[in-house]
Amino acid sequence: MTSKLAIALPEHSAHESSLNIQFLLTGTELMVGDIVDTNSVMLAQSLKDHGAEVTRKVTLGDDFNSLVAEIEHMSRTADVLLINGGLGPTADDLTAEALAAVIGQPLEENAEALIHLSAWCDRRGFNLAGANRKQIVLPKGITIVPNPTGSAVGFSVIHNQCHIICTPGVPIELKQMWQQEILPQLIPYLPKKNKVKTVKIHTFGKGESAIQNLFDQHLADWPQAIEIGYRAASPLVDVKLTTRSEHAESLIPIWLPKIEALLGGHVLKISTVDANTAEALQQPYTLAESLVGLLSKHQQTVSTAESCTGGLIASNITRIAGSSAVFEAGYVTYSNRIKSELLGVKRETLQANGAVSEAVVLEMAKGALAASGSDWTVSVSGIAGPGGGSDEKPVGTVWICWGSCSQLKTQRLVYPTNRLNFQRFIANVGLDLIRREILNIDEMPSYFLKKGK
Amino acid sequence: MTSKLAIALPEHSAHESSLNIQFLLTGTELMVGDIVDTNSVMLAQSLKDHGAEVTRKVTLGDDFNSLVAEIEHMSRTADVLLINGGLGPTADDLTAEALAAVIGQPLEENAEALIHLSAWCDRRGFNLAGANRKQIVLPKGITIVPNPTGSAVGFSVIHNQCHIICTPGVPIELKQMWQQEILPQLIPYLPKKNKVKTVKIHTFGKGESAIQNLFDQHLADWPQAIEIGYRAASPLVDVKLTTRSEHAESLIPIWLPKIEALLGGHVLKISTVDANTAEALQQPYTLAESLVGLLSKHQQTVSTAESCTGGLIASNITRIAGSSAVFEAGYVTYSNRIKSELLGVKRETLQANGAVSEAVVLEMAKGALAASGSDWTVSVSGIAGPGGGSDEKPVGTVWICWGSCSQLKTQRLVYPTNRLNFQRFIANVGLDLIRREILNIDEMPSYFLKKGK
Numbered sequence: 088m089t090s091k092l093a094i095a096l097p098e099h100s101a102h103e104s105s106l107n108i109q110f111l112l113t114g115t116e117l118m119v120g121d122i123v124d125t126n127s128v129m130l131a132q133s134l135k136d137h138g139a140e141v142t143r144k145v146t147l148g149d150d151f152n153s154l155v156a157e158i159e160h161m162s163r164t165a166d167v168l169l170i171n172g173g174l175g176p177t178a179d180d181l182t183a184e185a186l187a188a189v190i191g192q193p194l195e196e197n198a199e200a201l202i203h204l205s206a207w208c209d210r211r212g213f214n215l216a217g218a219n220r221k222q223i224v225l226p227k228g229i230t231i232v233p234n235p236t237g238s239a240v241g242f243s244v245i246h247n248q249c250h251i252i253c254t255p256g257v258p259i260e261l262k263q264m265w266q267q268e269i270l271p272q273l274i275p276y277l278p279k280k281n282k283v284k285t286v287k288i289h290t291f292g293k294g295e296s297a298i299q300n301l302f303d304q305h306l307a308d309w310p311q312a313i314e315i316g317y318r319a320a321s322p323l324v325d326v327k328l329t330t331r332s333e334h335a336e337s338l339i340p341i342w343l344p345k346i347e348a349l350l351g352g353h354v355l356k357i358s359t360v361d362a363n364t365a366e367a368l369q370q371p372y373t374l375a376e377s378l379v380g381l382l383s384k385h386q387q388t389v390s391t392a393e394s395c396t397g398g399l400i401a402s403n404i405t406r407i408a409g410s411s412a413v414f415e416a417g418y419v420t421y422s423n424r425i426k427s428e429l430l431g432v433k434r435e436t437l438q439a440n441g442a443v444s445e446a447v448v449l450e451m452a453k454g455a456l457a458a459s460g461s462d463w464t465v466s467v468s469g470i471a472g473p474g475g476g477s478d479e480k481p482v483g484t485v486w487i488c489w490g491s492c493s494q495l496k497t498q499r500l501v502y503p504t505n506r507l508n509f510q511r512f513i514a515n516v517g518l519d520l521i522r523r524e525i526l527n528i529d530e531m532p533s534y535f536l537k538k539g540k
Numbered sequence: 541m542t543s544k545l546a547i548a549l550p551e552h553s554a555h556e557s558s559l560n561i562q563f564l565l566t567g568t569e570l571m572v573g574d575i576v577d578t579n580s581v582m583l584a585q586s587l588k589d590h591g592a593e594v595t596r597k598v599t600l601g602d603d604f605n606s607l608v609a610e611i612e613h614m615s616r617t618a619d620v621l622l623i624n625g626g627l628g629p630t631a632d633d634l635t636a637e638a639l640a641a642v643i644g645q646p647l648e649e650n651a652e653a654l655i656h657l658s659a660w661c662d663r664r665g666f667n668l669a670g671a672n673r674k675q676i677v678l679p680k681g682i683t684i685v686p687n688p689t690g691s692a693v694g695f696s697v698i699h700n701q702c703h704i705i706c707t708p709g710v711p712i713e714l715k716q717m718w719q720q721e722i723l724p725q726l727i728p729y730l731p732k733k734n735k736v737k738t739v740k741i742h743t744f745g746k747g748e749s750a751i752q753n754l755f756d757q758h759l760a761d762w763p764q765a766i767e768i769g770y771r772a773a774s775p776l777v778d779v780k781l782t783t784r785s786e787h788a789e790s791l792i793p794i795w796l797p798k799i800e801a802l803l804g805g806h807v808l809k810i811s812t813v814d815a816n817t818a819e820a821l822q823q824p825y826t827l828a829e830s831l832v833g834l835l836s837k838h839q840q841t842v843s844t845a846e847s848c849t850g851g852l853i854a855s856n857i858t859r860i861a862g863s864s865a866v867f868e869a870g871y872v873t874y875s876n877r878i879k880s881e882l883l884g885v886k887r888e889t890l891q892a893n894g895a896v897s898e899a900v901v902l903e904m905a906k907g908a909l910a911a912s913g914s915d916w917t918v919s920v921s922g923i924a925g926p927g928g929g930s931d932e933k934p935v936g937t938v939w940i941c942w943g944s945c946s947q948l949k950t951q952r953l954v955y956p957t958n959r960l961n962f963q964r965f966i967a968n969v970g971l972d973l974i975r976r977e978i979l980n981i982d983e984m985p986s987y988f989l990k991k992g993k
Contacts (some may be wrong), residue, residue: 118593119584119588120581120583120586124577125576130573131571132573142601143607144600153595187839377806393851396855398870399855401854401872402963404850405850405961406850410850410874411928415874416875418870418872418879419844420873421858421863421870424868425912510858519944
């Protein structure tokens with residue numbers, strides 16, 4: 088099926104000088120808190136990457152009269168009204184019916200939609216019958232917008248000088264229709280010269296406010312043309328530099344190195360934002376990805392000896408494709424007995440110092456290096472909580488040991504928070520410490536400067 | 541500060557017989573895809589718990605003229621218009637200014653807001669100065685709505701017979717203001733007799749459509765009064781039974797057991813939904829929670845021997861508070877050499893069968909039981925991908941072994957998907973198989989009935 092969607096707008100839009108794009112999201116599940124809206128986030132981000140913004144977003148339940156009134160109302164101020172949802176086969180899918188009422192046209196079986204749905208059913212060995220047939224009954228006079236994956240076609244019509252485009256609610260179907268059919272039609276009207284570029288600096292070990300304070304102190308002459316933003320990608324923090332002109336973009340090579348110098352070893356990676364995926368929906372960059380990349384490059388291996396993180400460091404590493412080349416063994420030694428049996432931690436060491444101690448993590452690390460033969464190792468023992476704390480060793484206390492056969496380092500940290508956040512943060516600290524060793528970073532990481540109790 | 545917010549509505553609202561509640565969300569960050577809206581989800585869910593629904597939800601960027609037009613427009617159809625966001629100290633926070641324009645009142649320093657903000661600053665050792673002062677400049681004639689935590693007070697006014705309530709965008713502040721100040725005022729107008737109750741059946745091992753088909757076949761006479769819904773809480777599936785009347789609720793004890801009988805060992809837990817937290821924002825129930833609870837009850841322990849799941853089973857278990865009583869040791873044996881050295885898997889076994897084989901997982905499990913002395917164990921070896929597959933053992937192939945010293949069982953599964961989903965699902969299968977052993981569930985889990993290649 089070839090697209091016939093053709094968006095043609097006046098040089099200067101009827102409503103405003105820049106394109107007025109509005110979204111109408113439909114579905115009772117969006118109104119009663121059953122699902123979180125991510126579709127409009129994806130579209131908004133995609134528009135932003137082209138220098139454009141959504142003017143207005145309305146969400147309605149599956150109510151015929153409200154839909155009719157809202158479509159009519161929005162079409163009066165929008166150049167483009169994108170309606171999302173309500174194209175499904177069930178009785179509460181009302182978009183086609185409402186649009187027909189708005190434009191004063193009858194509903195009819197659409198020949199092109201029938202061809203699409205028949206082919207879709209054939210591929211799945213279904214009979215085209217019953218409820219599904221509803222999806223080919225569309226307002227007279229609309230233009231079909233192909234759906235590469237789903238059963239419901241999109242459709243478009245001009246009303247009140249507004250291009251109304253109806254799209255499916257299933258995220259993957261919407262995304263494909265947007266990228267393949269709708270966005271290419273819109274691009275000629277989007278502010279090209281104002282194209283937004285974003286550079287992301289992925290960091291670990293400094294909090295958002297600490298980074299902000301550092302910049303306030305040292306980058307007082309920062310150019311207004313480069314917007315700085317922060318995003319907590321827990322436990323990482325991303326610093327975002329956004330430029331909206333070629334001039335601003337040309338300043339990045341001057342100013343980015345100043346940030347890199349200030350953040351030093353806390354920078355994991357610099358990347359440009361993928362324009363095809365909404366930022367809020369992207370898989371975040373991880374420390375494990377950084378570490379596995381480094382180990383692969385150096386053809387080295389790492390092992391883990393975990394007590395309080397309970398396998399999370401190993402799991403973070405092995406989540407990364409290709410980690411089998413750099414990771415051979417992980418020891419989750421939760422009890423004292425297993426610390427001794429598996430890693431050779433001496434019972435006297437445990438008795439004299441307790442499991443959460445420098446001596447114990449040192450012996451755990453030595454045991455892991457000896458048993459696994461890995462180049463690097465990291466061991467952790469701490470109190471994740473909520474129970475198990477004492478005055479001397481409160482919840483959040485942890486000892487870490489990391490390094491190689493030639494040198495092992497140890498450090499105590501106190502990071503009181505809930506169990507899950509503690510495990511996540513400490514697992515990342517473990518990964519970060521190995522990364523710093525491989526890169527020969529001398530500077531002290533920020534998380535060691537905090538004073539524990 | 542005591543609340544003066546008093547919502548008084550006519551017996552029969554001016555607009556409709558049921559309360560017309562609308563949300564206006566403001567903030568450019570919501571429009572450009574920088575953040576996902578969870579505030580309205582929380583409020584909608586809370587309203588739903590009281591039998592009410594949001595009629596309409598509009599999201600706008602920080603644009604003065606649009607805000608003024610929208611507030612005026614919405615106030616004409618809503619009984620209650622809740623405006624969220626735009627109360628902060630910076631120039632793009634425009635809610636007070638826009639509301640003043642809508643109601644035709646000047647902005648002035650509000651004495652009550654000043655007291656609140658002074659106290660807030662005092663507690664933090666800040667001086668009340670500069671940008672923060674903006675937060676006490678409010679439209680004349682409004683009623684203050686206290687903010688228990690944040691610097692910005694809420695405020696309310698009646699316009700076009702509509703109660704307009706302005707609230708802060710910070711989720712925790714909104715939540716407290718909603719629960720302590722706004723909801724209690726609304727409750728007299730919400731449909732009490734129609735109070736919604738939800739029972740959730742947490743399941744693992746059957747897909748959403750498989751459950752739906754099962755119900756279609758065996759529960760043809762299901763009473764309309766109990767709504768059935770499904771929620772993928774990956775990899776769990778929650779079945780939700782919603783009732784909206786006392787009569788409907790009285791049917792639950794008759795019908796819930798029929799569902800339990802149909803789903804058998806796939807049911808992990810039955811719970812009633814917490815009315816205070818939006819469902820989409822709740823921490824999901826996990827298989828590890830179920831297993832740790834069972835092991836604790838029986839005073840038994842488990843160990844893990846993981847290859848392709850790389851520590852995720854151990855990590856899932858140790859994420860649960862109190863898991864140290866039931867979990868002692870986890871072996872992450874990623875390489876063949878480590879499988880032999882750590883768990884005593886014979887080199888001949890590996891050579892003859894390959895690492896992904898019944899013989900290897902059996903020896904891994906035996907090794908883990910012997911080394912850890914645990915009551916139960918589970919071992920897995922498979923191909924998580926994206927590389928490493930073959931015709932005979934495609935990506936997604938996994939062998940699992942589980943049980944105790946008295947009996948070990950093995951099974952092969954093929955679950956082709958991406959690496960992360962594969963690891964998550966297989967880790968949960970591992971936890972589930974131990975759960976089934978402890979509970980003596982004879983029936984075959986659904987995920988074993990699928991035919992692999």
